[in-house]
Amino acid sequence: MTPAPRRHTAPTVLVLAKEPVPGRVKTRLTPPYSPAQAAILAQAALADTLDAVLRAAVRRRVLVLDGEPGPWLPAGVEVVPQADGELDERIAAAFAAVSDGPALLIGMDTPQLTAGLLDAVDWCGGDAWFGPAADGGFWALGFADPSLAPSLVRGVPMSTPETGRLQRHRLATAGLTVCDLPALRDVDTADDAVAVAAEAPGTRFAAALARADVRAEGVA
Known part of the structure; x- marks a missing residue:
């Protein structure tokens, strides 16, 4: 008999x-x-990232x-302090911060993220979720059991062109079933x-970039 797929909350x-x-920042x-x-x-x-998360199920x-949180923080979002140390730590x-799973960690560098993309994640099976970034890193990392994270993240070299490959390899070699998410481009440069704003023209980020470009041209 084929076992029924696991169901996650x-x-x-x-x-x-x-x-x-x-x-x-930036x-x-x-x-x-x-x-x-x-x-x-x-x-x-x-703001775009938090809006997508707030709209997701x-x-x-x-x-x-x-x-410290400021007026930019919307209602409905818990805040916990970030730990010290290198990015892997x-x-x-x-x-x-998660006592039970599943949990998905994302950054603030992908304002093109949508609630629809988050809602499309298959949380009903698999052990880990991995979202590659165009620069070789990753924009999302998730675990059905968040307690696995420390042993599978610590020691992975961060902020290199090989980070994503090494992190996903760490998940796979640990025997986890890894579900891949769509690749996204981080805003670093x-x-x-410009590329992300063109991809998501209706975002706050795209509007802010347009205003910044106008001011930059004016200064020049």
Whole structure:
């Protein structure tokens, strides 16, 4: 007899983010944008991300924040402090905010994310979920059992062109059934910002980028 597929409860979505403060966020956008413009773009990207999470059919919405919440934080989102350490340590610690699974962690760098994409994730089977990023990293990482995260994330080199491949390999070699999500492009550079805004023209991020470009041209 074929066993019935596992059924998971609705997921928790964790958003790993920095407070949008000039000089602390999106520093690779400067230049051509000023630190203040980069912070405005970061805040818009975070707002788009949180809006998608709020519209999705998930159980909990948790912002894992480096910094302090501000007026930009919408109602309905829990906030927990981000741990210290390198990115792999911070990702591993973020899953500790979830006492039971499944849980999906995303960043603030993909304002093109939609509730529909999140709702399309098959939470009814599999052990892990992996969303590759165009730069070789990943934009999403999830576990049916979040307690597995520390041993499967710590030690993976982060912010390299090989990060995504190495992280997914770690999941697979641990014997997990990995469900792949669509690839998305992170906003790291000015070229990324232009490409993502063109892909998602109705977002707050696209509007903020258009305003920033107008001001940049005016200064020039």
